Amino acid sequence: MKSRHRVSESVLESLCERLAESIKLGLQSWPLPFPPLSDPDFPVMHPKESEKIVEMGVGLLQADRGMFDRHLAIVVDLIVPHRMNLSDDPFEIHEKWLMKRLDILTERLQFAIATEWLAQALDQSSPDADRWWLSVALINGLCIESHGQSVHQGYHLVESIALAERPGTWHTQPEVSNANLDWNPHGMVPRTTSVVAHEAGADAAKWLMEQLENGGEERRKLLIEWCRLLLERKELIEPLGIAQILIRRAGDPSQEVGSRVVLCLARLIEGDKDSALECIRILHQREDLLTRRAMADVLTRLFRRITTDAIPLLNGMLEDDDESVLAAASATVGDLRFLDKEMWADKIEELCSHKSKIVRRNLVYTIRDYLEEFSEDDREIIPKLWADGDETVLTRLRELLMRMDEVDADRFARTLRSLDGLDIEGLWGPMRVKSEKRVEQWQNWLNGEGDQPQTPERPEIHVSDMTEGELPELDDALDILDDMGFLD
DSSP states (O other), X not given: OHHHHHHHXXXXXXXXXXXXXXXXXXXXXXXXXXXXXXXXXXXXXXXXXXXXXXXXXXXXXXXXXXXXXXXXXXXXXXXXXXXXXXXXXXXXXXXXXHHTTHHHXXXXXXXXXXHHHHHHHTOSSSOOHHHHHHHHHHHHHHOOOSSTHHHHHHHHHHHHHHXXXXXXXXXXXXXXXXXXXXXXXXXXXXOOOSOXXXXXXXXXXXXXXXXHHTSOHHHHHHXXXXXXXXXXXXXXXXXXXXXXXHHHHHTOSOHHHHHHHHTTHHHHHHHOHHHHHHHHHHHHTOOOHHHHHHHHHTHHHXXXXXXXXXXXXXXXXXXXXXXXXXXXXXXXXXXXXGTOHHHHHHHHHHHTTOSOHHHHHHHHHHHHHHHHHOTTOTTOXXXXXXXXXXXXXXXXXXXXXXXXXXXXXXXXXXXXXXXXXXXXXXXXXXXXXXXXXXXXXHHHHHTTSSOOOOOOOOOOOOGGGGSSSXXXXXXXXXXXXXXXXXXX
């Protein structure tokens, strides 16, 4: 108990200081937004002095020692390392470990306190205006990093503000079924699972997001992380102005912020396609390497969602100088076949002479599909790639042609004819490992000394061939299971 008391007193002292600093930081954005819920008998008055809010917050913390002890026990249990003996007191065993991590403890405790104050402020039956001012200022002062608690806990809080619902109560209620004690078999209560933005709550949430947008780079990065999570709630996209925020941040001077906006595009297209296209246009015009690479990485997802509007993006990326962008873009060329097969084939032919070997290597992955559509290969893409001479390209082509020989000898024969005049000795070596006789047959055919080999027949595989013995009949199998007790 002495260890628990020492840790508790040290943490409380540090927490009071950090809490006051966080509230002061959050109060730099003045005035604060009005609460979405209020008691009609007691009209809400905006505080006149910000210093009084800081004093009130520290005073509430010191007065409500039970709340502090409860949150401290929960946080300590979450962050301490795994203990072999679960009956050990974490305060006693990990006292020194905890004292070295006061920053982590106080941060988590501040978020826990902000959550509790916000829950009391958004209590439908008795909303507390004082705790609203405290929670909003504290959340604004705490959310200053683009990782950790600021992302996940901060997002949860701003979403609760937008809905004017207590944190943790509006989207975690299970469907009432016969597995619940309160299930009524004769009652029919329709339940809507969609969320609805609260007008005043949405205004307060927008105020909080504006503070992040007008802050430093780290706060703007955090804002984009919130937007990415909020896009999962389509009902909140318009009330919170998510699309407008992403369009503005698409032109952000920070490449870190711009690249994070790219990760929001897929969901934004589903929620607001016109705004997403504008956002894509701005991002595509950016010249920083981080954003260019991010756009190339999501190109496949964009093709699936905006189809032909993604073609200019692909063409622009294939002219990039960065190898990473070229690699990601060229790997997406195959998506063109779902839009226009002729254009897809023409693009493959065009890229056969691309200056980057990475682009030429990635083309081989789509050649199999190309031959399915254009078996005659009138564009002579395989000869062009074979003449390239790149060993990686040749290795992948050899694998493709060897498989072609196994499944369609006629197509393989046409391909061999198209390679006339090129050095194909590298093809015969791997094929000889499989069958020296078949290589001789193909070489004789090429020299006009024999007939064209035919596609090998595939042996029929029976179930009994894959087991050590014959499978028992169904009745016998059931008897065996019954004897073993599986059918009791």
